[in-house]
Amino acid sequence: MKTSLLPLQKMFIDTLRADTALMDKITGIYDDVSKKAIKPYVTIGEPNVTPFDTKTSTGENIIWTLHCWSSYKGKKETYEILNLILQAMSKSPLTVDGFTLFRMEIVNMNVITDIDGETRHGILQLRLYVND
Numbered sequence: 001m002k003t004s005l006l007p008l009q010k011m012f013i014d015t016l017r018a019d020t021a022l023m024d025k026i027t028g029i030y031d032d033v034s035k036k037a038i039k040p041y042v043t044i045g046e047p048n049v050t051p052f053d054t055k056t057s058t059g060e061n062i063i064w065t066l067h068c069w070s071s072y073k074g075k076k077e078t079y080e081i082l083n084l085i086l087q088a089m090s091k092s093p094l095t096v097d098g099f100t101l102f103r104m105e106i107v108n109m110n111v112i113t114d115i116d117g118e119t120r121h122g123i124l125q126l127r128l129y130v131n132d
Contacts (some may be wrong), residue, residue, distance in 0.1 A: 001058050004130045005047055007097040008062065012044055019088035025081060026068070039119070040070040040081055053131050059099075059131035063107055068122035069114075078111045078122040085124060102129040 009031065016029050022042075031041045045065035052059040068081040086106075087122055092102055107125040114121045 002098075004060055004062070004096055004099045005049070005132070007099060008047070008064065008128065008130070011094055011096050012066070013096060014119075015095045016042060016085065016088050017073070019063055019084065019091070022081070022084040022088050025077075027083055030054055039054075040068060040072070040077060041061055042085065043069070053132070054131075057131045061130065062128045062130060064126050064128060066126065067121065070122070071118065072119040072120060075111045075120055077089070078120040081124045082109060082111070089126070096130060098125045098132065100131045102131065103114075104128050 013029055013031070026040045026042055026063065026070065027038045029044070030037065031044050033041065033043055044065070044066050047065075050061045052061040066085060068078055068085070071079045072078070080131065089098045105127050107127045109122075109124045111120055111122045113119070
């Protein structure tokens with residue numbers, strides 16, 4: 001048994017960075033964002049893993065959160081970024097090194113005003129079913 005977390009994170013980063021429409025809209029995609037980063041940007045958030053085993057294989061049911069951050073006054077830019085993320089993730093079949101990605105689906109998506117009262121925070125949770 002092994003975890004797909006590192007290959008999945010790499011797949012997210014590579015897929016999103018390869019999308020020119022998304023990259024034209026944001027300043028970067030980060031695993032660890034610097035305090036000096038300029039909005040709008042995307043961060044790779046937190047995975048939550050539970051077993052996804054069959055009679056013949058072991059795997060993971062993963063809910064992974066992606067975040068986007070915007071200083072735009074209103075939610076429009078955040079909606080646009082979330083849409084670009086979804087388009088990038090669905091353009092072509094996704095591959096995860098060493099694993100089989102069976103399905104990916106939206107669990108939840110919302111936009112909130114962050115604690116500073118100004119930043120718009122887009123939250124996208126994706127469910128991924130992965131077998132090794």
